[in-house]
Amino acid sequence: MRFHPSTVQSTTDTPLGQVWLAASPLGLCGLWFDGQRHLPNALPTWPQAPQHPVLREAAQQYIQVSDIYISQRDLDKAIGNWERATYLTPGLIPIHAKLATAYKRTGANKKAIREYLTLAFNFQRMNDTEKAIQAVQRALRLERAGELFDGQTNTWSFFTYGVITQSQQPP
DSSP: OOOOTTOEEEEEEETTEEEEEEEETTEEEEEEETTOTTOOTTGGGSOBOTTSHHHHHHHHHHHHHHHHHHHTTOHHHHHHHHHHHHHHSTTOHHHHHHHHHHHHHHTOHHHHHHHHHHHHHHHHHTTOHHHHHHHHHHHHHHOOSOTTEETTTTEEGGGGGTOOOTTOOOO
């Protein structure tokens, strides 16, 4: 099978395994499960393009399905669809915020912390340092055992995100 030279790809996890999606300027041009017999050999060489309009639309459909599950009070299924949306299109700030809240509500604090740090990273990329610091502070409040704080050097692992200076103290 021949594909357009501008074909791009993204992946998402599903209950049945990882799925590869391919899009071209003409639209969605392929969907395969990992290891499927007809998985194109060229697929790994196609650039990742989570911002492609077709792939963004696929992410939006996952978000819409999540809204249905929330209305049915099925948080676990909503979380799964929000996760798929963020795999397809990273940087969906409102969805990362929903995931952080949902994980916190279900007691999955490590996952909530990861989402708050993802939010901090995205806010920092947008030059919104105040919101980035707030997201990091939320992550710190969830961390009860102090795993994220390195008491020996008085620094935090958040330095890699560039949002906290050494002089700032934990909340």
